[in-house]
Amino acid sequence: MSGEARPLRADAQRNRTRVLEAAEAVLARDGLSASMRAIAQKAGVGLGTIYRHFPTQEDLYRAIVTDRTRRLAEEAHTLSAAEDPGAAFFAFFTRIVVNAARNKPMADILVGSGVDPKAAMAEGAPDMRSAIETLLVNAQKAGAVRQDLRMPELLALLAGACLVAERNQWSDELRDRALGILFDGLRPNH
Amino acid sequence: MSGEARPLRADAQRNRTRVLEAAEAVLARDGLSASMRAIAQKAGVGLGTIYRHFPTQEDLYRAIVTDRTRRLAEEAHTLSAAEDPGAAFFAFFTRIVVNAARNKPMADILVGSGVDPKAAMAEGAPDMRSAIETLLVNAQKAGAVRQDLRMPELLALLAGACLVAERNQWSDELRDRALGILFDGLRPNH
């Protein structure tokens, strides 16, 4: 499971985290024109420190996706043990979209930078997909989601919702209306 | 000062078009690393010529969105006169998504380049929105679309579909399944 080299010295680990956080912040602020230098400044470390942890700009960007995905995967796991499978399914869907909206330009930037977010995501959470699948199957068994919904289109719709959410800063109300319609499409009995 | 600019000499107009086409092609090929020089080469004109027509890289990129939007708006107008308003509505929706899928990296690039695609789009087709609204209202009158659907969420869902389509090269089948579910959500009687 581990694979990770050695546990990293305490201060090194702290720097790694600071760099990742700074990178997210600066990317969110400056978009694609974010520079490694700006990230270093924001993180309060030297340029070289970034490159020690992430030998390449791309490595850093990939790490961001990976990190974020890991956090989402954990939520998915948690939710898949919930009582009401239908509620869990829709809650997770909403949760992901909200999360995406909060980090507006991230995906664009990553895509724009040549990072393949799908690959990076896979790396970050090899079982993210299966976690979602569990949520789906349970919700279908409970009759909360239409039987003919398959993973591919679910992921597509999920991705789409995330992408708009990222771009347009939705008001809560608009988000609820749009998701409401989408969820209607996902429910059985049509 | 001169209101709407003068009509442009024939060859100048031709150059403008060539540059725009080249720009779309090069952006599609090289993504974010596309350079003005590459575009000039592809267009078969000098670098200076591009800058005569588009004083700034951003101006060029904005013009691309604007142009494309104008073409879509024309289609919307055409369709809004169709016989079956419901069919017209869904056809336009599909049409836009297909169109988006064909130009995969465009939006990413534009977003990545700091161009605000919403603004550019608005500029390109001031009445795009109203054209879509006409399609919507007609479809609702015909009972083909649920009454409580409003423009904001329609546009949001439309945008979302376009964005996924751009990223993941959908198979026709997957696209139909995903849009099918979305359309179910848009229909009345839930």
Add this chain to the structure above:
Amino acid sequence: MSGEARPLRADAQRNRTRVLEAAEAVLARDGLSASMRAIAQKAGVGLGTIYRHFPTQEDLYRAIVTDRTRRLAEEAHTLSAAEDPGAAFFAFFTRIVVNAARNKPMADILVGSGVDPKAAMAEGAPDMRSAIETLLVNAQKAGAVRQDLRMPELLALLAGACLVAERNQWSDELRDRALGILFDGLRPNH
């Protein structure tokens, strides 16, 4: 014979020359730590201008060897038509060594930079070798040079003399004494 692309605009040609001269000067001054930026400054052009003419640092360095070799090859040609073949042979040998001495660190730098000076030299004067060979054969026919001397060792000794000359700033007297001994080895009747 031409092969050269188009003839280069007047100012472009002038800049190319200025860059080459500046590069020689700066390399001679700063050795391997010479930077492209310093060369640009010395040449009085922008950094980009260098890169327009020489897409890579290595290309620039190669061009220096090539250029210099071309000049030497011209001298060799001139001398090979001289009256006294023996004198011509030794004069050229001396000439090359003196020339090398004047440009102290050049070869080191070029070698140090990964440029293969032999290859670059070949490129600069494809017939340099044959020009030297003519000088040698003529001198041998005139009985001024030993018959068993072949090109490989001649070139080796020539190169060696150049290399020391480059390093140690020889006094004229020392140079004459060292070359005198070398020339004694090259003469017949031993």
Add this chain to the structure above:
Amino acid sequence: MSGEARPLRADAQRNRTRVLEAAEAVLARDGLSASMRAIAQKAGVGLGTIYRHFPTQEDLYRAIVTDRTRRLAEEAHTLSAAEDPGAAFFAFFTRIVVNAARNKPMADILVGSGVDPKAAMAEGAPDMRSAIETLLVNAQKAGAVRQDLRMPELLALLAGACLVAERNQWSDELRDRALGILFDGLRPNH
């Protein structure tokens, strides 16, 4: 401050040696792009350890020349006691050239790095020069070398031979032919 430094603890001495050997190896492999880090890795010590022994990169490089020179000086001393002074003289000359050929890129690198090899060499073997001079004088007394040969030009020719040997990987045969001619020039009776 303390005159000649104290004798170094056993393990410290071992580390010093390891670093020097690693440095030679890495320089030979990577040429000018060799880095202190790579040397540390090869030597199996930490970066800091190198800096403890050689406060500066230049100090390390200088130590390499110094070391190597010391070894050569020892050989010169040994040979100066040999039976046949002429043979000893030419043997040492050949020995040095062969040695140089084996360490091809070393001198280039050192020169390229701003180390003055002459100074470093002087430091390494203050009596190297006198050892060679002894060989020369003895050979001249034995009539194996021309009387008018003086140290400066001898050293120049020696250096030249070494330099070509370093660059062009001579075949044994070519080396013998070139040295043969050079030696003819060094012999008396012309």
Add this chain to the structure above:
DNA sequence: GATGAATGAGCTTTCATTCAT
């Protein structure tokens, strides 16, 4: 008007060197 040579700010990346662990 069109061309493309020139410019130079700014980018990513490397690496000698320092110093906390």
Add this chain to the structure above:
DNA sequence: CATGAATGAAAGCTCATTCAT
């Protein structure tokens, strides 16, 4: 004493933009 994480100056190179031809 040894280690290697951190630093940041400096390098090679790109590319939007300007302007002489």
